Amino acid sequence: MLAAMPPTPAPRPDRPGPPVRDRGDACPGALRLHSAADGSLARVRLPAGDLTVRQAHALADAADRLGDGRLSLTSRGNVELRGLPDDCGQDLTALLADAGLLPSVRHERIRNVLASPLAGLDRHTPSDVRLWARSLDALLCASEPARALSGRFLFVLDDGRGDVAGLGGDVTLLAESARRAPADTAYAPGAASGYGALLRVGDERAVLRIAADDVPRAALTAAEVFLAAAAERGNGAWRVRELPAARPLTAREVARALRAAGITAEYADPSDPGPVVPYADATAPGAVEGPDGRRAIVVLAPLGRLSVAQWRLLAGIADDDGHGALRLTPWRGIVVPGLPTALAARRLTDLAAAGLVTDPDSPWRRVTACTGLPGCAKSRRDVRSDAAAALSAGRPVPADGSEVPVGLPVHWSGCERRCGHPHGAWIDALATAEGYRTTAVGPNCPPPPPVSRETPRAGTVSRETAAPAPVSRETPPPPGAPPSAPAPSPSTPQPTNPRPQ
Structure with a gap:
C-alpha cells in the first residue's frame, strides 16, 4: 500500500538534548579520509545507491589496489573503503573521478540521498x-x-x-x-x-x-x-x-x-495511507518480478562487507545478464536489475555459493554490527567475530538470558556510539567491560542504563553475558550461512573510527 508518513524515528540510545556544535562535522568522504586503526577510510557517496558496472569495477579496483580487498556497505547505501595507505589520496581521487563518481569535489560529502531501492523494478511500483x-x-x-x-x-x-x-x-x-x-x-x-x-x-x-x-x-x-x-x-x-x-x-x-x-x-494529511497495492519488500533477498517480465535479484552482504571477488561477481552478472547497473540498499544489500526470468534463480544460486545472503529466512538478514576491533580503537570487542560466533551457535544475540522481542533487527556495538545502528525498534547488543548487555531499543522502551567505559580485561567473567569465542578464519560456517562472515585479520588499534552512515 502507499505508505502514510511514518511516525517519528526512534532516537539513538543515551542521546542527550540538542548539541551545541562549534565546528564542522568530521564525516569522512572520498577526498577527506579518516585515520582508523586499520588504516585510512574513505566513504564514497552514491546518491540513491546507483552504480554503473564501470563505476562498480572502479570501486573494486580501489579496494584491491589501495585498500584491504573488501568493500563495506553503509546504512545509507554508500560504500566505504578501508585499510587505505595515508598517501593514497591522489590515486584514489583519479580512480573515482575517471569513473564519474566525483561530479563535484566541493560537494562530494553532502551527496547523501537515499531512495527506494526497488523503485521502478517491481510490478506495482x-x-x-x-x-x-x-x-x-x-x-x-x-x-x-x-x-x-x-x-x-x-x-x-x-x-x-x-x-x-x-x-x-x-x-x-x-x-x-x-x-x-x-x-x-x-x-x-x-x-x-x-x-x-x-x-x-x-x-x-x-x-x-x-x-x-x-x-x-x-x-x-x-x-x-x-x-x-x-x-x-x-x-x-x-x-x-x-x-x-x-x-x-x-x-x-x-x-x-x-x-x-x-x-x-x-x-x-500525513496519515492517509492511500490505496492498497502489493509492493515487493526491498529488505528481503530473492527475485523480484518486474513490470516488463524481467527480474531484479536482491542479495545481502553478511554484516555489510564484501570481498572484491564477490563484488566483481555481482558486477559481472549486471553486465552480462542485467541492465548494466547495480543498486545498493540501506539494509546493506545489492540489487541487480533486469535479469531474464530464466536466469534469475540460477544467478541467485551462484551468489549464494559465493557467500552472499539470498534466502529471505536467513538469520543474517536481521543482524548488523559496527566495525569493532581491530578496525576501531574505541571498540571493546571484535563485535563482528562475536556476532558470527553467535549466529554459528544458532542465535542472533548474546546468550545473556535477556528476554528480548523476537523478530527485531539486532545490532552489535563495540561502544556507546552504536555506529550504523538501525532505525525504529531494534535489539542493542552492546559490548561492556564484562561481555555484552542486550536491551530492546524503540519509541516505547526506556533508555538503557550507562555502562562502564573500561576496556575489557582478559579473563573477565561476564555478569551480564560473557563474550562468545571469536570465529577462526579456518572455522567453516554452519549449514546455510555464508562463508564470508569471519572477522578481518587483527591489527594494532590506534585512532578512532567515524560513525558509519
Missing part, C-alpha cells in the same frame, strides 16, 4: 523516485549554499511503499499517485509524471504536498531553509533534529520559502 534523486543530486552539486550542509544531512525519497521514509531523513519526500491526491491537484508531466510527493522536514508532523516537477527543487530549498535556521538558532546544528526543541524547523517556515521560490506547497 508507484513512482521511480530515483529520477528525482538524480535531479536533486545535480542541483546539490550546482548549489553554493548547499556546501555548508553537514556530511550527515540526509535526503530521503520514498516511492510510496514506505521502505525508506522512516530512516531518519532531514528532508523526506514520500511519493503519492494521482489516485491518492485531491481531485483538483494538478501535476505537470515530467520525470515522475502523474505523481507528486509529501515533504516533511525532520520529525515535524505537518507535511506539504509538492507537484512532481518541483520535488527536487523543493528538497534543496528545504535544506537551504534549514541552513538559515541553524545559523539563526545559533547552536550550529548539523541536522534538523539538532535544532533547539523550543525553536524547531517547521513546515510553515519551509512552505513560506517554497512559495517565495515559486513552488506550490499545500498542507496535506
Whole structure:
C-alpha cells in the first residue's frame, strides 16, 4: 500500500538534548579520509545507491589496489573503503573521478540521498523516485549554499511503499499517485509524471504536498531553509533534529520559502495511507518480478562487507545478464536489475555459493554490527567475530538470558556510539567491560542504563553475558550461512573510527 508518513524515528540510545556544535562535522568522504586503526577510510557517496558496472569495477579496483580487498556497505547505501595507505589520496581521487563518481569535489560529502531501492523494478511500483534523486543530486552539486550542509544531512525519497521514509531523513519526500491526491491537484508531466510527493522536514508532523516537477527543487530549498535556521538558532546544528526543541524547523517556515521560490506547497494529511497495492519488500533477498517480465535479484552482504571477488561477481552478472547497473540498499544489500526470468534463480544460486545472503529466512538478514576491533580503537570487542560466533551457535544475540522481542533487527556495538545502528525498534547488543548487555531499543522502551567505559580485561567473567569465542578464519560456517562472515585479520588499534552512515 502507499505508505502514510511514518511516525517519528526512534532516537539513538543515551542521546542527550540538542548539541551545541562549534565546528564542522568530521564525516569522512572520498577526498577527506579518516585515520582508523586499520588504516585510512574513505566513504564514497552514491546518491540513491546507483552504480554503473564501470563505476562498480572502479570501486573494486580501489579496494584491491589501495585498500584491504573488501568493500563495506553503509546504512545509507554508500560504500566505504578501508585499510587505505595515508598517501593514497591522489590515486584514489583519479580512480573515482575517471569513473564519474566525483561530479563535484566541493560537494562530494553532502551527496547523501537515499531512495527506494526497488523503485521502478517491481510490478506495482508507484513512482521511480530515483529520477528525482538524480535531479536533486545535480542541483546539490550546482548549489553554493548547499556546501555548508553537514556530511550527515540526509535526503530521503520514498516511492510510496514506505521502505525508506522512516530512516531518519532531514528532508523526506514520500511519493503519492494521482489516485491518492485531491481531485483538483494538478501535476505537470515530467520525470515522475502523474505523481507528486509529501515533504516533511525532520520529525515535524505537518507535511506539504509538492507537484512532481518541483520535488527536487523543493528538497534543496528545504535544506537551504534549514541552513538559515541553524545559523539563526545559533547552536550550529548539523541536522534538523539538532535544532533547539523550543525553536524547531517547521513546515510553515519551509512552505513560506517554497512559495517565495515559486513552488506550490499545500498542507496535506500525513496519515492517509492511500490505496492498497502489493509492493515487493526491498529488505528481503530473492527475485523480484518486474513490470516488463524481467527480474531484479536482491542479495545481502553478511554484516555489510564484501570481498572484491564477490563484488566483481555481482558486477559481472549486471553486465552480462542485467541492465548494466547495480543498486545498493540501506539494509546493506545489492540489487541487480533486469535479469531474464530464466536466469534469475540460477544467478541467485551462484551468489549464494559465493557467500552472499539470498534466502529471505536467513538469520543474517536481521543482524548488523559496527566495525569493532581491530578496525576501531574505541571498540571493546571484535563485535563482528562475536556476532558470527553467535549466529554459528544458532542465535542472533548474546546468550545473556535477556528476554528480548523476537523478530527485531539486532545490532552489535563495540561502544556507546552504536555506529550504523538501525532505525525504529531494534535489539542493542552492546559490548561492556564484562561481555555484552542486550536491551530492546524503540519509541516505547526506556533508555538503557550507562555502562562502564573500561576496556575489557582478559579473563573477565561476564555478569551480564560473557563474550562468545571469536570465529577462526579456518572455522567453516554452519549449514546455510555464508562463508564470508569471519572477522578481518587483527591489527594494532590506534585512532578512532567515524560513525558509519
